[in-house]
Amino acid sequence: MKIKFKILYTGLAATLLLAACGTESNNEEPAKEKQEQSVNPSEESSTDESTTTDGTEESGSDDSETSSSDSSDELADATLTESDEQPYALKVLPGYTLTSEEPGRDSLYSNTNESAFMRIETKTAEDGLYDYLAENMQEVLKASSDGVEPEEVNDVYTNSNEGVSNVQAFKVETATGPVTGVLFEKGDMIVRLTIFDAQDGEFTNDFLKMGETIQ
Secondary structure, three states: HHHHHHHHHHHHHHHHHHHHHHHHHHHHHHHHHHHHHHHHHHHHHHHHHHHHHHHHHHHHHHHHHHHHHHHHHOOOOOEEEEEOOOOOOOOOOOOOOEEEEOOOOOEEEOOOOOOEEEEEEEEOOOOOHHHHHHHHHHHHHHHHOOOOOEEOOOOOOOOOOOOOOEEEEEEEEEOEEEEEEEEEEEEOEEEEEHHHOOOOOOOHHHHHHHHHHOO
């Protein structure tokens, strides 16, 4: 009888031991799963941030390329036109006409508003000529505005890719619209542009773009 009880007790003890081991094993597996889950969201977040950053950089690159493309296309429809009286040519946009005003002076005017035009003068570079033309340009602007002192403009041809150098620009406001004078050197030429615009100033940018292409 004692032997039977011992066998029974031994069997019960073994059963309880196995049950306890199974419970600990089950508890350990969910804990491991929870630990893995706590690590994975961080990794996914890092991956998401990396993707977002890369996407932002690509977008910025596209914007830069688009801006550069737009800039290069500004004069895509322009026609290279030679002056009848002076030794130069420039790209003329549709809607504008180049004509000789008098010896040494041409006018590039808008076909839709002939009061808006750009006077073009080119000279062969020589000592002292640039300084003389710079002073004279300011006097012309002052006279056209009934004595108003011209204001210097610092953003004309600052990023030129057309070989323009030594740029000076001044502007005055008049009753009929802004008048802008630009003086620069290009190769062995000194170029002086005098832009007479309408009151809303809508043509100045086109005139400046075309004037930059003088060659």
